[in-house]
Amino acid sequence: MPGLPGPAGDRRRARIGLLGGSFNPAHAGHRHVAERALRALRLDQVWLLVSPGNPLKPRAGMAPFAERLASARAIGDGVRVLATELEARLHSRFTVDTLAKLVRRFPRARFVLLMGADNLHQLPRWRRWRRLARGTPIAVLPRPGETRKALNGQAAHALARWRRRPAALLAQPAPDHAPWCLVPAREHPASATAIRAARGGLG
Ligand SMILES: Nc1ncnc2c1ncn2[C@@H]1O[C@H](COP(=O)(O)OP(=O)(O)OP(=O)(O)O)[C@@H](O)[C@H]1O
Numbered sequence: 158m159p160g161l162p163g164p165a166g167d168r169r170r171a172r173i174g175l176l177g178g179s180f181n182p183a184h185a186g187h188r189h190v191a192e193r194a195l196r197a198l199r200l201d202q203v204w205l206l207v208s209p210g211n212p213l214k215p216r217a218g219m220a221p222f223a224e225r226l227a228s229a230r231a232i233g234d235g236v237r238v239l240a241t242e243l244e245a246r247l248h249s250r251f252t253v254d255t256l257a258k259l260v261r262r263f264p265r266a267r268f269v270l271l272m273g274a275d276n277l278h279q280l281p282r283w284r285r286w287r288r289l290a291r292g293t294p295i296a297v298l299p300r301p302g303e304t305r306k307a308l309n310g311q312a313a314h315a316l317a318r319w320r321r322r323p324a325a326l327l328a329q330p331a332p333d334h335a336p337w338c339l340v341p342a343r344e345h346p347a348s349a350t351a352i353r354a355a356r357g358g359l360g
């Protein structure tokens with residue numbers, strides 16, 4: 158379980174980016190997302206939150222949890238980018254539940270949910286997604302073939318009023334609704350589907 162960064166007694170709340178994913182396997186695209194978010198949002202750490210099982214993905218072709226965790230560890234640096242099994246330990250698969258548990262468990266942290274543009278587009282299919290977006294700042298990273306679609310999609314429209322620049326995402330607490338932003342970054346082509354296909358897996 159990761160501890161929060163910073164010296165004991167430090168009163169500033171640590172800024173933690175959460176990159177949830179299947180990591181089946183982890184790849185350079187995840188690392189790119191973590192690095193861009195660390196810089197643009199001035200985060201202290203990014204936690205690679207390995208999912209025990211994405212509720213919307215089939216189990217077929219999904220590598221065992223331990224293998225996916227090891228793969229996420231391999232792209233982390235153990236200091237700023239850390240892989241974690243927290244979601245499995247918390248017995249949580251739905252992000253809205255995970256966030257509620259993390260906020261209780263780490264009251265000194267400020268969490269930002271990181272996701273690729275494909276996930277912003279898919280967000281309306283997540284459990285209680287409006288509640289999730291109301292309570293948790295979200296930073297979206299561009300992704301080839303996904304960015305424009307996501308910015309024209311249902312979630313982006315519904316949340317348009319709360320879109321901010323990355324520098325403003327954590328600038329002040331938003332009492333009624335959390336903000337979200339697009340982090341301007343080069344689109345990184347890596348994808349786990351492509352890696353599995355190249356290995357001759359199920360795709
Ligand atoms: N190249 C990338 N650029 C931007 N975001 C990415 C990239 N790769 C993954 N992500 C984001 O990282 C998170 C976890 O992704 P995931 O582990 O599902 O990898 P993936 O490559 O999308 O996998 P798959 O192809 O199996 O769906 C998601 O929010 C996803 O949008």
Ligand SMILES: O=C(O)c1ccc[n+]([C@@H]2O[C@H](COP(=O)([O-])O)[C@@H](O)[C@H]2O)c1
Nearest residue numbers: 177178179208211213251252253283284
């Ligand atoms: O909460 C949900 O309903 C929900 C539905 C689909 C995906 N998610 C989360 O989205 C993150 C990205 O998943 P994936 O499989 O695309 O890497 C991961 O943390 C999942 O748990 C969450």
